[in-house]
Amino acid sequence: MAMHESLLSLAEYLELSLNAGESVIMMQECNGSCAMYIGNAAKSQSSLIFQGTITALVAEEILQLTRTGRNQMEIAGQVYRFVRSVTHFEDRGAVVFAPA
Template sequence: MANVDNQSEPLLTLAEYLELSLDEGGLVILARTSEQSFTVYIGDMMDSLGDMRTRGNIAAATALAILEQTSPGWNQIVVGGQTYRFMRTYAQLEEIPATVFTPI
């Protein structure tokens, strides 16, 4: 399990999306949609892409840093004094490879 206590911009970004997923009742799904950016969805992997809620785009550098600072499997990060626990897995979002963050 990765246990990170860090105030980096990428982890602050991830924390914001984890908060949204907790508020809205869905998973955070990160999918690369271009060389320069990743799209962030909040939803369920059983939903079609059209049924998922798009929550924005983040720069590829930020998304790749999130992936570098977390690990597959169970993670715990502390951002702004708040602890976030989640499982990081991989999935296929229609034809697009995606990383899924499941808050626990």
């Protein structure tokens, strides 16, 4: 089975979050893309570290391939465990992928 490119993108951000000891925050789509941050979702948006963007299509596929709550999946030979939840920053929603 071919690896979904979206999961490879998610794995890159999960690695960054593991190195930082924080969560991945995927902001709600705006103009066809989603901003990706690393940080503590319980703090203000200004405390998050911007890491780049992914297309809305990639974001949608990530949401389809993961579920709310606990997840465990192997991506490119590495097992990732995380909890997917939702939050809200100022004027937009976000999905949080917290290491578990």
